[in-house]
Amino acid sequence: MADFTIEYPGTLAEALSFLDPDDPSVRPVGGGTALMLMMKSQMFHPTRLVCLSRLSEPMTGCREDGDHIRIGAMTTLSQVEHSALIAAEFPVIHNAMKNLANVRVRNVATIGGNLAHGDPHLDLPPIWAALGAEAIIHGPSGQRSVKVEDLFQGYYETDVADGELITEIRVPRLPGWRATYRKVTTRALHDWPAIGLTLAARFDGDRIADIRLVLSAAVDIPQRLRGAEEVLRGHRPDAMLLARAGDSAAAEAPMEHDSRGSVDYKVHLLKVHILRGMNEIGKG
Amino acid sequence: MTTRHISFTLNGRAVTASVQPHENLIDMLTTAFGLRGARESCGQGLCGCCTVHVDGQAVSGCLFLADMAEGTRIDTIEGLGGADGTLDPVQQAFIDAGAFQCGFCTPGFVMMVKTLLADDPDPSDDTIRHYLSGNLCRCSAYPEIVAATKLAARRIAAEGRP
Amino acid sequence: MSATKASHAIGQSIPRLESRDKVTGRTEYVHHFVLPGMLHGKILRSDRPHARIRAIDTAAAAALPGVFRVVTIDDIRTVIPHPYYGPAFHDQPILADGKVRFAGEPVAVVLATDRHIAQQALELIDVDYEELPFVENEIEALHSDVRVHDTLKPAATFPDLKHLKGVRDTNVALQYRLDRGDTEAAFASADHVFEHSFKAQPVMHTPMEPFVAVADMRDDRLTLHTSTQSPSFVRIEIARLLGWPENRVRVKVPHLGGGFGGKLYIKLEALVTALSMLARLPVKISLTMEEQFFMVTRHGCTFRIKSGVDKDGRLVARRCDIVWNGGAYADIGPRVTQKAGFTSAGPYDIDNLTIRSSAVYTNRPPAGALRGFGAPQTAWAYERHTDIIARELGIDPLDFRRRNLLRQDRPQATGTPMTDAALLPVLDRVAQLLDWKTPLVRSEDHILRGRGLAVGLKGITAPTTSVAIINLYADGSCGLYISTVDMGQGSDTVMAQIVAEELGLDPASIRVINPDTDVTPYDMATLGSRSTFHMGNAVRRAAADVRDKTAALAAALGLPEGHNVPPSELLRKKYGMQAGNIVGVGSFIPDYQKPDPATGQSQKATPFWGIGACGAEVEVDSETGHVTVTKLVSVGDIGTPINPRLVTAQLSGAAIMQLGFTMTEKMDFSDGQLTNGSLADYKIPGLLDIPVSFINEYVENTQGTGPFGAKGAGETSSIALSPAIGNAVSDAIGAEVTETPLTPETVFRAMQSASRADRS
Known part of the structure; x- marks a missing residue:
């Protein structure tokens, strides 16, 4: 060594x-x-x-900042899991924690490291992306911010350059939005997902006023399914529409075969879980 | 090879150790202190055989750089129980419930149950299953481990001590 | 010896003797073993499934500061001229010898004082390979032009393999045959004939303590500290490799962090021995969890099964053709092929039987023993087959089984009678626990429910020997010297209970000496559910010998019969002080009749019958194929329990392990390369995988030849668990599943093909 x-x-x-x-x-x-x-x-x-363990605020902790919530990059996953603020503002994040890695990893791993790793199988980055969060990045030339959905550039590749580091995640409060993360495992309950699917939507009566869908795990980077969003936006999510959204999602996200499933099967799972996820958040 | 001297608290005593940058907590606890209860098995933080407490929280020793232990409080299975040899209630419950076979994963499970019961003195079955879902026992003493956790919780509550 | 018994130790659920050490983290494992001056070895492994080695350049690695030496097969030959080993075939080289036969095979070793340096040096070794075509699938290997080995090299220790010596141009290491009655004629006259094919996947033991061994070679003697299940075999085989007498090789085994059949025969022991001879220093090799996948696996297999049934729903004929994927080296695969072969027709009374069971070499990691010696893979096929037949005939699967089950003392396929085999009671108890006659609530929303059961049997490796020594010390306390390895199953405790019962002592006071071939006597190995039965009988005889010798001592001292003088006083009288020993020895080898080589028939093919039945209830997601096992029931015939809690833990542990082999575990290969060799990608059961309703029981039975009526139990619930779940899944989805594991996609595909068949 x-x-x-x-x-x-x-x-x-x-x-x-x-x-x-x-x-x-x-x-x-x-x-x-x-x-x-x-x-x-x-x-x-x-x-x-x-x-970075000796750095303090703003690198640590969760706090309110007007119409945003800011989470320091060195906040551990456990701290986020047990934060009353996060549970109230982003139940989708809170709910994802129970099946994310294990207690020991959550006690040590940090929100910033989790993003910077660029691993497409992780649970939180696609959720941050669907929530419209941005990463605050500091480097030799100062501070910049990048939307999480634009942070990933390839398999284990991010926009964070050598010499830079993520200091905070800034998440907009989303009144009226409901979100769910579906971790679809196929080999065991405790496993990397075959596909990860985040659905976040705002409803206007029974119509979908706005929506963000993010696919993860089966693709190189957490990926917005914009075509499927377009199919759904402004409409009532009946079975026919959701099936069309599923077809669109399958067409815009080329997935890979691996030991968690064939491409055909993952496409099938994606369609099933778009339907189930929309039913879940549609119920409110 | 760069060697650094670090100071920390190990099972209640102030200690120092010299560590190399690539060493993890298990390397250090085994070689510098002869502590063998936490062991590296899967090497990926998935099995929990290497569970130790850092500042009261359970961590995977195999994924924790020894260098980062500077200034922390580290507790291992060897620190449980009384100086007179009495066992911790969790250890005793593991014996009474028959919650192990080969014993290789046992210290890791015991250390996890310690922090679980510190957080939640009366955990539900579902809480126990989720909290311990990141510890693997290939002999599969799982039903007995759940029983031991509940037995320990009952005894600790009855004795009114942590 | 006092005839009064201080305790009734048999049938008591006493805690394991080593309990305190285990919960305090002080149990001794080879994992932590160190010796002064010890070197660490790291293994360079082949990244090709089949290739000739043109050259190995070790210069850069050897030059790395901190590296002691880099070793290849050429170096090993200087100390072990014929460096091939194996329990059945001497086919496995200590390091690759001119050729690699699977991706992951050891090619070279770096020795260093620091294992991190050894690891780093591996990257500096350059191997020049000439790639060869390879064969992975067992069926292809039967007829492939690719030859994994040029000739067969059976070991002399297995006389029944002698005829295979020097056989060329085949990948079939061995074919087991059994013939009874006239199968073809019975098929011709049967009212119904069914034929199906099933597959089982390769899986791995994954003990939490990975394989580890330390060799300490001095000028004229060798000590091995190794996590083996077979210390006596290791000594014999290493002595053979070195051309030494057994008494210059010492094998010491503390507790094991799990074994499950993986840590048998020679694993790392030959390699560390050669390395220690070359280095003239102690050498340790500790595998990582990832490396374990290249050491030994459980056989995948293809099983074609054909049955004839008469108009009354009675099985009249069966043919079993099984091909076992043995990987690149035979290990104990030929014995798996034979032992699983002879029970592969299942626990049914069938007059006309043909069985062909073949061990086949492929370019995969070697396959060996894993909790059941092939019985679980065969039961997967014959018990799925049973359900399909019953469904097609419109007979309830339980009734069909009861109609055909082998009853007490009826001859099994080999002709050996089913003595002390509680087949019907275990099956009926499972049905009762499943509430079999009450209909299930079938489905709601997108959930399909199903229920299934299965029953199976297993023969026990025979004939094998166990020897025990009890040493009664001068104060009347005693030590038990046995080479049975306690790898978690609790053998130390059970054997102490037997001694305690026989000698009227407290079991917790018995000191069980861990295997050390300089100290503890011969035992064939800790495997195949044999220890409680074989060693238990030997320990009982040793205790009887102690009693006899004590009585003789009392008589020699002139004491009257019925005296009440304890042994410690007898010794004091004899030696005039606290001195001396009373040493009792017992050995046990069961009755056995070698099967007729042509027909496989034998009146005594197994020392006892392993018998288990399982039941399951499942919920299948009709849209994704995802299976949730909601209830799992396992009922075993373990004879009479010596320690009920320990035996129940064996039933429960084996059931959960087999649940993993049924639902999630599979070694995935792509182009000859293992693609999921770590616990991140090879999923063994955790707490969330245990069904909410999980029941493990045994029925009342007595094994007449067993110690206190006991028989072995380590594999009992492994046997029939997979088909119980498979039958439940097929019941739920109305389509047949034929291969394990039952992943969501596998089940989804079965549903799809069934609905396609319905439409057409």
Whole structure:
């Protein structure tokens, strides 16, 4: 194992000074669970790890900020799971936690690390995307923000450059919206999903006023299903319409065969769960 | 190889250790302190055989860089029970319910049940199943582990102590 | 010896002797074993399923600071000239020898003082391969031009394989045959004939303590500390490889973190022995969980089964053709092929039988023993087949089974009578627990409900020997010396209960000495539900020997019969102080009659019958095929329990393991490469997978030849569980499932093909 150093900056500025825009072997570390897995499987050989555990607000905690909720990147998944604010504002996030990894991982893994990892099988990134959240990113040239749905650029690739780090997630409060995340596992209850499907919608009477659908796990990045959204937006979600939305979703999201299922079967699951998910949030 | 000296509290005692950057908590606890209760099995944080407590929270020792233990409070299975050899109520309940076979995963389950009962002294079956769903026992003593958890909860409540 | 018994130890659910150590994390496993100066070995594995090795360049790895040495087969030959091993065939090289036969096969080892450095050095080894065509499927392997081995190399220890020596141009390692009656004539005259084909998938043991072994080679002796289930076999086989007498090889085994049939015969032991000889230092190899998948697996198989039934719904003929995917090395696969073969017609009274069971080499990781020796795979086929026949004949599946079941003392396929085999009671109890005669509420919304049951049997590996020594110390306390390995099943506790019962002692006071071949006597192995029966009988005889010797000592000291002087006093009288021992020895080998090689017939083919029945209720999602097992029932015939709680834990544990093999577990291969070799992608059961209603029971029975009426129980509920669930799923969806695991997609496809068939 090649030697490397671990730094513990006390401030954000110090943290950025330890990072290196020209060296992908220098990485920021949140809880380190995903990074440890990559190091153990010889997929990543660091020269320097910049551990963010000593940074404080705004990197930690969940708080209200006008019509947004802000979550510090170093907030652990457990802290989000047990946050009354999150449970009240985004029950879809709260509900996803129970079947996300396990207690030990949730105690250590962080919201920021979970996003920055870029793994398309994860549960939270597609939900953030469907909620219209944005990631606040700090780097050598200052601060910028990127919508979570635009953050992912490929399999394990994100828009966060070397030398940058995610400091916060900013999620709009969505009065009147209802959302659900369907983690569809096919090998065991406790598994990476064969497909992940997030549905978030606002209803106007029995019509869908607005909707966001995000598919994850079976595709390289969490992906908005805009065609299916278009089919649904403004209409009453009856079985025929949902079937059309399913066809559209299947056409716009090329999925991959793997040990969790064939392409045909995943397409079938996608259609079934668009229907079931809409029925779930349609009931209110 | 860069070696760093770290200080932390291990089972209630202040200790120091020299660690290399790539070492995880289990490497350090085994080599520097001879503690063998937490063991690496799957190596991916999925089986829970390596469960230890960091600042009162259960973590997978195999995915936790030893270097990050600086300044923390670490508790392991070896720290449970009284100095006179009395067992912790959770350990005793595991014996009385027959909640293990080969025993390799047992310390991990015991440490998980400790934090579960600290959070929820009277957990439902559903809560127990979800909380312990990230621990694997290939001998499959699962029904007995659920029974042991409930037995421990009842005894702790009856004795009025944590 | 005092005739009064201080306790009645048999039938008591005492806690395991080692309970405190297990809950405090102090149990001794080889996992943690270290010796001064010990080196760590890391294995470079083949990334090709079948290839010739042109060259291995180890220079860069050897030059890495901290690396002690890089070892290939050429180095190993300098210390072990004929480096091939195996329990049935001497076909497996200690490291790849000019050729690799599966992706994952060990090619080279890096030795270093730091395992991280050894790991890093692996990346610097360059192997030049010439790729060869490969064969993965067992049916293709029967006729493929690809030859996994050039010639067959049976081990001398199995006389019945001698005729295979030097056989060329085949991938079939062995074919087991059984013939009874005239099967073809009976098919011709049967009122109905049914034929189906079933498949079982390769799965793995995944013990939580991965394979690990330490070799400590000194000039003239070797000590192995290894997580093996078969210390006596390891000593014999390593001594054979070294050309040494057994007394220069010592094998020590503390507790095991699970075994399940994986840690049998030679696994890492030959490799660490050779490495320690080369390094002249102790060497340890600890596999990772991922590497375990390349060590040994459970056989996948294809089973074609054909039955003739008369107008009264009686089975009159059956033909079983089973092909077992043995992987690249035979391991104990030939014995699996024979043992599972001889019960593959199921627990039914059929006069005309033909069985052909073939062990086939493929370019896959080796397959061996796993909790049932093939019986669960065969029961998957014959009990699904039974349900399909019953449904097509319009007979209730329970009634059809009861009509055809082998009754007490009727001859099984081999001709061996079904003595002390509670087939009917276990089946009836399962039906009762399922409330079989009460109709199910069939479906609602998109949920389809179904119910199924199954019953099966298993023969026990025979003939095998166990030897036990009881050493009564001068104060009257005693130690039990046995080579049975306690890997979680609780054998230490059960054996202590037998000693306690026989000698009138408290079981918790018995010291059970862990296997150490310098100290503990021979035992064939801890496998196949044999220990309680074989070692239990040996321990009983050792205790009787202690009693006899104590009585002889008392007589020699001139004490009258019926005296009340305890053994410690007798020893004190003899030696004048607290000194001496009374050593009792017992050995056991069951009656056995070798099957006729042409017909497979034998009046005594098994020491006892393993008998289990299972039942299941399921809910199937009609839109996705997702199966939820809502109720799982397992009822075993375990004879009379010595420790009811431990035996129930065996039933429950085996049921959950088999639930994994039925629902979720499967080693996936693509182009000869394993694609899911880690617990992230190979899904073993966790707490959420356990059915809400989960019942494990045994029926009252007595194994006449067993210790206190007991028989083995480690595999009892493995046998019939898969088909019970499969039958429930087929009952729910109205379509037949024929292969495991019952993934949602597998079930969905079965539903789709059935509805297509309905439409056409």
